Amino acid sequence: MLKNRLIQSLLLLILIPPAHAQEPEVFVQLGDSQMVKSVAFSPDGLLALSGSWDNTLKLWDVNSGREIRTFKGHSSSVFAVAFSNDGRLALSGSRDNTLKLWEVQSGREIRTFKGHSSYVFAVAFSNDGRLALSGSRDNTLKLWEVESGREIRTFKGHSSNVLAVAFSNDGLLALSGSLDKMLKLWDVESGREIRTFKGHSSFVFGVAFSNDGLLALSGSGSLYDDDNTLKLWDVNSGQEIRTFKGHSEIVQVVTFSNDGLLALSGSWDNTLKLWDVNSGREIRTLKGHSDSVLGVDFSPDGRQILSGSIDNTLKLWDVNSGREIRTFKGHSDDVQSVAFSPDGLLVLSGSGSASDENDNTLKLWAVDSGRLIRTFKGHSDDVNAVAYSPDGRLALSASDDKTLKLWAIDSGRLIRTFKGHSDDV
Template identity: 25%
Template structure:
């Protein structure tokens, strides 16, 4: 690198100043430099103390008390280099995240500008295979805000993964037997897990996943656990300053959204034939429901849509408000008795539907995602009314060992809308696509299948999604990411198109 005359002059001035500050031992060297470049050295001494002499002995005392320019620049270089490296690292991280969303997840510039609303976001190819568990992966969940996925295994551990980079993050230890269920709270503050060891554990996310509470009360294996979002009424009262209702939670400042407020209850299912509601704050069991006659294996929870239907009387008379199933927080449960029970999570926890039709054990349930955005719910309901079809917000999907996936409407007591028959073995996991247009399932035939609700057909099949049985599947409700876990001890992150 070639220096300009000005830069070379400044360099000589800095060296000369530094030599003078080092004392008599460097006087001869400073004198030689002053003789070689008198203009630069004269400028240095003039700037320091208005001393016109070019000799080292004439240097003003004021300059010796200040830090030489050369030392300032020398110490500034590594500091600036460190800052440059930090900024380059941040740029690389941002570029990686952008590339992941644009390519690995199937997004392009037009999708980002339009929010990706026109894309289907269905599984295409596996982006990452995450290996760390020592036994079969039984359950998985995705954090609603952070790019973190949690998986529970027969090895008794919960592992956390960064699904954007495919990196392993952390292992949570506390259960002494198989972890059978994990779930994040709607606000992302807590992770809850349940186990064959008869315990339910609550982990606080912001405190590096410290276990803050352990719940006990079931008499047999705990099969599943879910957070119960607060009722719309409770959130509305708290936000409006009108007090708190049953199971209330804090509302976000951007609007009254029961699904995004902090949950106050968790619900668990057990082999003892019961489902229990637990108060997170006290740790006590708030209610026990025992309508099932056998092992309760799975749960699904749906948040309230946040509005009540208003129906007009005949002849255009005065409208009468009636609370529909849309405005309720629902909990669905099923298992070995092949019957699906749907309860109101609040208001005495009354049963609102009982669904029958499966010929074998029901392994998994899924509502249209309870955390879907309020405007999406309203749009889905309006579209359904316009098309004279069942409200997608009412959809409940079930997966069974009878090799079928069934889609139910929970309104008006419940009814089976359609049955998908494509799997060649037990169906172990099911999820309703956030758009309400598809149902995705996985099973012991090692496949992941996508069913189109409108056409009532299997529109996509991923054969050999895992080398062995596929136990669980879940999707993020706004980001195009899908996670699956299998008997091969692995967790897979799937690209969506």
């Protein structure tokens, strides 16, 4: 089935054995498969955002599962999505090498950020919504000014694809994970590399800061290594605190709950796992997806979980019971990324595919009904990542078209395109 196609594609097209000098590529060409790659809650927990390999983002009503809106504009798969903290904006990253910023309420594409020379795998908003961060297959991170679309600086240091990025809550630090098996901590103001976290024996697919900025979480794995673990790190010292074991395949995505007591992971073994951060104990496994889980997010109140999968769906879960509450359907390709709006009323999703025949959009959804509100169109390739601005009025997207785009949530208007990456964002 699709999982077999995924593994075969990775083996044949992507993962070159370690003995070769060339670094492997990360993402998959699967023809007509329609993966949900990334997911995110709005800050109020009422909306969810997803990014897919159908090149779109979708916004969902969490309570009803209704698709609210589809965001179209990317010309290839959407790998990452994020809400601004106010829930008005969404950000997406795509295989079209761009990020896009979207207005959540309208689905309007506000802006495209161009500059990466290859796929945009990861995007993040700073808490104040002024800055955006992207990670790319061109081995760099880029820092962007959201209002103008200006590229502020490029962070160089990784020797291979940057697969994950995160801001600390105060916006002073950035964290990245890479195909080079390392995490790196950066000073945002200067672009200086502060430290490297070493310990994983395989690719680092996911990274996250705790809300207090004292801890970092990473997820790892590959097809020729049995790492498939999460690791907890002390940010100040770089020391590894503990390893979380339980997944049987690659850990694609990780995040903390707002109180920092729980960790959540999504894996190629088709499951999500909930962990006790202090003890490393596995609390429960969430089963329901029929293929790899590529995106996860906690609702702002910590009571619900959102996931996106290669099976083209988003799922909403109850944290306490592990019960599946609702499935969101609407993307025609893989959902690459999802994000809740800050008020939790909306969900933004980004989509796309390695195929060039898809719509490369973001979609905005109403959480309570599941209604599709709007589709954001503008990227010319996959949307890899999306994010909301803190006030929820703007959305930022990153794409394989080497740009970021800034969008107005209310209207769906494209405000600005950020150019500067020489590879996929």
